[in-house]
Amino acid sequence: MADPALDNLIIAAVAEVLETMFFTEILQVGGSHPSLPALGARVAFTGHNSGIVSIRISEAAARSLTASFLGESEESLSQTQVANLVCELANMLCGCIVSKMAAHGCFTLDSPELIDGSTQESTERPEIRQSFAIERGSLTVSLNE
Amino acid sequence: MKELVIGVGDGGVSRDADAMLITYALGSCVALMVHDPVARIAGMVHYMLPESPQSQPERDARPFKFADTAIPLLLRAALAQGADRNRLKVFAAGGAQIMNDNSIFNVGKRNCLALRKALWKFGLVAHAEDIGGTTVRTVRMEVGSGRVWLQSPAGERWELNARRKPVAASTEESSWR
């Protein structure tokens, strides 16, 4: 089910999160899913409406984002920090997307959980999915309502 | 007042309190300026692009041309001259969106993001900035006072004011008097 409004909302959320907290931007909207190795995380939300936001991101891109976020060099980062960052990125994107969906509704976000980044498809078919080319790789954001 | 001109893709630090650092016609380029009000040291860089090329010789030849090499270099130079990181006031100008003949990339915006990224690596953010938009800017910094002045091609001048008083600077001022 294609909904251009929701698509644009995801694009706006990704742009906002990348620019304000990671000092980088979307290089291109669309494109392929993250190639392996990749990491994934998802956050469930309940409230005005309920659902799951999940992300998949190439490992190199995740590492580069972690370095920008923490202001550290990539070599000094641990795998745990990169995994933490992917969870936090999912959390921020989910928060940003649901606030844009309903500014007045109150949502509760579950804690983010890591998912297998190598599987391309989740079992449920996502209603909305958008991929982005970003520095050092790609990012896919899915929204299941 | 003596004028020390910083060229395009160049940078420098001065301790001459009677001098003024100046760089002309920033379009999508960004000028980053730092000032230590106690040591009275000022530094300025005029970089052109967000990222340095992979090739080492190219990067080494023009380190002030790229944000990711220019900003650390300027900060290290200022500290080497005796500036204190905690007293450092940081200013930025430029990064305008300039309509190039066929460029679809907004170099100005990318230069501004690269600025924030490189400063954050040093645990810094700009105290004041005049970035983006479509104006071409000429910028001057007085080495002695650290005051920053901008000028448009039409000759209009305005001062770049810190949105906030740095905590460290305000306490120093009061104990000074």
Place this chain on the structure above:
Amino acid sequence: MALNILIVDDSPVMRTFLRKVVQLTGLAVGQFSEAGDGEAALNLLRERWMDLVLTDINMPRMNGEEFVRQLGLDNMLRDIPVIVVSTDASHDRIDRMIKLGARGYISKPFQPETLRDEVERILGVCNG
């Protein structure tokens, strides 16, 4: 006087980020403490004095809303300034947190200087 600051967030990378933002202020920080949820934060607060608390909302065990409510019920802790830093930007939530006693609210994503200014505003008021 150096200030003790408590950062409450279940994400370790976010705690590091917040610590870095506080360091932007140029305020003298005596000790940074960190907790991964509200319950751990309350335990820390009962052990040592804190001058400022930054807290997330969505956390396991005890969330930020319950944590701030508990602070308000404790005579020893109710005056410690709290800034909420959360992905939740809904007006309802912000209203509720402010009513519970939070002094500031920053929604993620935010630019580092936004939180820096908020910390300075709130500590300025407290010290002034």
